[in-house]
Amino acid sequence: MALNLIEQLSLETWNPSLEPAQQAAATDALETGRVLYLPHLRFEVKPDEQRFLSTQWSDGKSKNIYLRGRQRTLRGAAGASQDLAALSAMLERFSGQAQQLVSALFPHYVAQLDPGNTSFRPFEIEGRTSSWRKDDTRLHADAFPSNPTHGARLLRVFTNVNPHGKPRVWRVGEPFADMADRILPRARRQWPGEAALLHALHVTKRRRLAFDHYMLELHDRTKADLDYQRDMPQQRVEFPPGSTWIVFSDQVLHAVMSGAMMLEQTWMLPVSGMRRPETAPLRVLERKTGRALV
Template identity: 45%
Template sequence: MQPESLRSEELFFTVPLTGWSGGEPFSQSALTALEQGQIISLPELGFPLNAKEMRCLNEGTVKKGRKNISYRALSGKITGVAHPQDEDLIRGLLQRHHQACETLVRSLLPHYTGALHTPVNTLRVHPVTAWKKGSSWRKDDTRLHVDAFPSRPMQGERILRIFTNINPHGESRVWRIGEPFTAVATRFLPKTGHYSPWLCALQHKLGITKRYRTRYDHLMLGLHDAMKSDAEYQLSGLQLEVRFPPGSSWICFSDQTPHAAMSGQFMLEQTYALPAEAMADPQRSPLKILEKLTGALLL
């Protein structure tokens, strides 16, 4: 059975930026689309690498057993680099991408300036197909899901991500995009299971989670798992396959936009946390949507 399709115009808001420093006037429509769960598509916004940086685009760059290289801009800490002699070069690359993303946010999403926090930049060099090998279904990101982290409860905060395809061989990043968050939540909330405040407190005390897992986090993690474990939904749920070519970027709230990475290799990714109350319309946050559907406060 072939899955029913969504329309591209329902999923994307396209902005014709060609440079990270802006040039396109701020658009309230872009901000509204993003908060409604759409993806801001930046089809002409690439991030060129110099010759030395290009040599880092190989799987041997990443430490064995790790999925990617991560850089924390506030501390300058970098993790996941296989060879110490490459650290300064890759740190410089990720720092440069972080600074470009900061400039982009100030231009395109000025409403969030000063509210976004805990920036993490990521260099992904493995092909998507390598992620599936030896991974459980929970870690299989080729399955449609909304982002939620078992060890890092968000406590109602948003996950904003800026992606850039830096593939030097002309290969697109292929995603599947799913139905609106409210439809996902309505479908899968009954499968999220019982919430135990006592167990969550114990997990935090033992260091299993970095923060206390609220009922909101329990529900988000439950949605993530229920979506991934439902084979029929993965095949026949409302969805659309999309391609992001090299030299393009895109932005989304990955905790709200159902997505699955199907193929591709080499990508830069900037992740931010955003308090829900810092949104232009906090009522569109997963927190408020779930509170409306459950009829309960979740924090």
């Protein structure tokens, strides 16, 4: 089945001034599960930063190099302190520009956005081996075992900075509600006491509420079903170097097929901060299960 989840915007700067109607249209597209694609929005890597577009700065343990949440300490990188300070500065500059972009497009969100990690993903995706559950070449909506969101949205800005002309190749899949219709009947219910136990054992950083439990079930059962991976309505998208894209990654089914050298900024947004909260995975799953999930 043909699918077009891509909404193209012709912006060329990180701090555009937009009309309220443009902002509303961008927000609606994002909230209804589309990928906002900005083919002409480039992150400028300075000449003395080109050296960072390499895997050599990885500490060899983490697959990403990142500034963590509000603490802004650099993780996953190894090198001389001067170099790491310059690398941090590049990530901070990207983070600031991504923040300007999100403020320009979705002014409605600004007061409620909670900044998460700013990351640089240097490694090639293609050919990387991992367990099926961690295999991001399979379509999935993001849900993380140790980090319950309690329904908050995962807003992400990505930009391809590959210096060799290599695109970031994604597949995007059918709408979240369609996936939930198919997969939710297979989800197991949470066991009594399960959330408290996982928290006590420090498996989760806070309690895994029913919403978080169902999101993980959907994530895992979607990835585990190879027939569904192959047959669900989907499209292939190439994001070339010098382009930027924005998604709610807890909603858009996505799979990363190939590419290397990408920058990404995450924020959390409470459902109450949305223009159309009824489109949030939390509200979709509550309608389908007939009960409150947080």
